[in-house]
Amino acid sequence: MVLLGPSSAGGRKSVRIAVAGDGGTGKSTLIAAMASESFPESVPPVLPPNHFPANLYPDSVPLTLIDTPSSLANQGMRNEELKRADVVVLTYACDEPASFERVSSYWIPALRRLKVKAPVILVGCKLDLRDENQLLSLESYTTHIMQRFTEIVTCVECSAATLYQVPEVFYFAQKAVLYPVDPLFDYKRHALTDRCVRALRRIFVLCDHDMDGALNDEELNEFQVKCFITTLQPSEIAKVKSIVEQKVPDGVSSLGLTFPGFIYVHNMFLKKGRTEAFWAVLRKFGYDNDLKLRDDFLPVPSKQASDQSVELTAEAIEFLNGIFRLLDSDKDRSLRPAEVDKLFDTAPENPWNNAPYKDGAEKTDRGYISRNGFLSQWALMTLVDPPHSLANLIYIGYKGNPAAALRVTRRKSVDRKKQTTERNVFQCYVFGSRHAGKSALLYSLLGRPFSNNYTPTTVEQYAANVVECKGVSRKILVLREIPEDGFAEFLSNQDCLASCDVAAFVYDSSDEYSWNKSTELLDKVVRQGERTGYRVPCLLISAKDDLTPFPRAVLDSVKVTQELGIEAPIHVSMKLGDSSYVYKKIVNAAEHPHLSIPETEIARKKKQHHQLLHHSLIFALVGVAMAVVGLTARARAVKKVRKIL
Template sequence: MSKETIKVVVCGDHGVGKSSLIISLVKGRFIPNVQKVLPQVTIPKDFSSNPYSPKNTILVDTDNNNPEQLQRELKSADVLWLVYSDYESYERLSMYWITTFRSLGLNLPVVLCKNKCDYLENESMPLNRKIEDDEFLPIMANFKEIETCIQASAKMQAGINQTFYLCQRAVAHPIAPLLDSRTSELKPLAIAALDRIFFLSDNDQDGFLNDDEIINYKRNSFKKKIDINELNFMKETLFNLSVTREEYSLQLLFVPNKGMTRDGFLALNKQYAEQGRHETTWAILRAFNYTNSLSIDNKILSPILTVPSTSSVELSSKGYRFLVDLFLKFDKDNDGGLNDQELLFLFTSTPGIPKLWSSSNFPLSTVVNNRSFITLQGWLAQWSMTTFIDYKVTTAYLVYFGFEEDAKVALQITRPRKIRRRLGKAYRAPVTDRTVFNCFIVGKPHCGKSSILESFLARTFSDVYSPTIRPKIAVNSLEMKGGKQCYLILQELGEQEEAILENKEKLDKCDVLCLLYDSSDPESFSYLIELLTKHTHLNKVPVIFVACKADLDKQQQRCDTQPDELAESLSLAHPLHISSAWPSSLNELFVTIADTALMPLNGTIGFPDDDKNTSKMDDTQRWMLVGSAIGVVAIFSFTLAKLMQTSRK
């Protein structure tokens, strides 16, 4: 059964009028003699004036003489329309029917209908209050499965449409997840959902919903603007609740000149549920993408994206704009950083800081100020990294933060990576549409990998050595030559280095492999030779060699091939010499990493400089040809236009 279709199973004792109710609903008139059990009936949405009705509603009549079939129908139902008509069938409600439902393990809403109330002459006739008090109230108090009770008459065509609507409402807008029938209190999950909605609707974050904020959240929930009369009625309702209800006497529900409080918002929705108007609360919940289980719809949190295996996912301009606004909104002291309290408050509407962030030592994985508070630059860099590594985390948190559009519009998918061939060897084509690049920092322990990450985040160099066990990440923005901005993710692999380098999927996500060695340690470079010898597949990933601690005395490496010689034999550039004491060398390293990510051939093993220069010329010639073609077409079009203009004269 899809969510667009619900199944209503009509059940009850023999002779209570189940079939008559169904045929009266469908035909719109009473038919005295109907067959014993009606076939299944499908009622389309157009049949009902209920705006919240599903696309199709299936009505199923039941035969008590076939218990196996009856049980199958009950188990497949979305809601049970339980019918009785006299004292005997009323007694069997608790003795047989409710017991049967429970024995089958059913957790379904039950709409209880007393049929053959033939004193009802039309839909607007008042209920018999004696029946309501004597029959409905006790059974609803004893059996929480029964969501609502109603009187009807198939003969008089009364109460049937209302009963059908109540069955639809029991599925579309169930009361059970909202209100505890025994205590008449909102349930914890309902409170948590409404708290989040209040938080997101409180745009100025002052703890009150002012008139504009109420109008805005109402418009978002009901797709219409409320007028001043509705607004005043809401305020009057909250005032009356605080005066007449003992439970609210000491709580502030509405404060003049400020607005509705969080307690007032909860009290209002509790009253909706108590008065049978819980579809109002559900309209609010649905607008914020809540399901019947009061969890946010997974389809909204994780929209389906078709991402080719060699493509990456980045934030779009809309995504960046939303995250900038979010940062500025919660930077209460306007100091350019989110302190611990501001950060905690920002994540109030979410399950908390993403696990991906916690595992990467956030906020020290990105740019922070001198008090270790994340800056706007670091905030955007962190989300760029998150989107690149696992875009589903980003879409989910955008929804949690209240992004009002489909989360997919906050993302963009880059073109698949192209593989070119030259002289029988493959290499990655130049990159033109990406701004986020991923680099693995690899090398022997104590060669300076962590210092590279710290330097990238403008942290002070420390002589204290601390071995890296778990993978470590640093992400920051980088200004390229010509002023172009990109984001660079540097990953130190720690003790998982071996496993990650053997993982094809992770290597495919690596744009550059940065191979580090300590130029002052004669045993350092041999580690890289062994690495490349063991993992021959690494020749498919662009590589750069880096000699760290270049401010110290350079040592001859104890291996058969020296760094410069190996680089030349692999047709790569000589190692780049850097030092934490030379800031310009570090900046050169980061730019080189980004340049290599953009032009992968420059770092691809086995291509002499002549081939690389030829490839650059090929790319230039290709663009020149495109430009020439455009020029020829333009000249031809201009000439043709002139000729046509002349012929008209």
């Protein structure tokens, strides 16, 4: 027995089915028989598209059947149709064994060369013409080919002459699109996919209201009503548990249906061909065909301008603090990798295993993530990809209003005018030449020891951590390293500085090239900001202060900073340690967005010109006003004299 009920088509508005196969296998006749509900005496070589209404099948999704040419002369047209298809119906003739062999020798390899990702329905036509002496069951024909080619999801035989299983062919084709098997089942392992198991684990946890590790009868009924809008009788529940217990001994406990039992029930959906029931469950809990939460389940607040950012709200941070305390079972104020993996076992995957989050947070000497690192990692994910952050909050059990988990910050242009900011997360772009010490600056923020080994940075990388300022203020600083080789591409984006709170230019104090490169990059960033309006505080960081400085760098740095109107370079040596004040300087610059903003000579003259025009306009207006007052007074005096006379 399985849980029964109505299913969901996942919101698709149409399904496009391309029918392909060798000439003479019956593909055009199959389409014509479907369209006319009769066997056609003759059909043209290629039929025009056939459209079928939404009420053809229970899922109420309209179909379009596309006949494809078999001739080499029209191969280009056929290939384009195959690429556009949602599903491919691939035909062979039941009375011609050679056409079946062509499926594996020609057609499937051809689809793979075209990178067609659509599922394939293998259809044997002309069943009524097959020689009974060569009769083999469909299962023996197809088991091997389905194991070899996982894109084939269903095999069916039909006859256009007798109309046997003709409608079923296109029903299975539609079903393969609306309720795909690939995301659910791994054919190589013959088991549910890892992502599918993770989704079911989250659903199980959400349904296990008393959190006892099993679904009791009441919880099972709530699950049934939520997914299928129907209840289960006590006898039906007992039968389900009895079947599960026979197949999976640990699938049922004294408390109810356990997670292994829950998995088995869904495996039964697949074995019985009830993929629509499986997807009804997944879609009711918000999953799309990639087994990720749909956009309509993620109310991410919208930024109205590019210079706004997205942060976690106090409510979300409080939830994450509680999660950290819950996972930190040994109370060592850090999380082991296994504990982090456990946190995300109800998510599609651990998001922190991939760039840009991998190695982007503070860890202890044993490689455990600290509380600061944990919160900083979430802040980084929210800053870089708000929908991904919100989705993962929901995956790990956030039960508050999703719309209240994230907030959009005020525009930076407004912050500059108000000379203050309400942001709690600051992003600092780190520029500089190779060997300047940019990566060391990032690693030091994460508490990593200095290393003399140099590894060139080829892609942008991030580092995020909590920075304490003035003993009470705790801000999260995100450093984003821009490789020297990627600077030109970075600057080609007009909005490249929109999300930057502070720009830091690192140079090796002992190297002339490094100094010259940092000032060159500084000049380009300043001009970019003046062109686009995204003007940001800038800092020069003199790294490797333990080495003998390049003589001109000291004098030139004073001249450059004075000309631009910014602070003198910050001297630091990551090798000698104690670099925390550098990060406090960066945060301080971000907290005062109206200061440390450099100006070029051209911008300064332009500003002075505008100020002069402004003052001139004021003087002119004052003069006009005084003249008007004078004329009014004179008019009154003349009027008074005339009255006396």
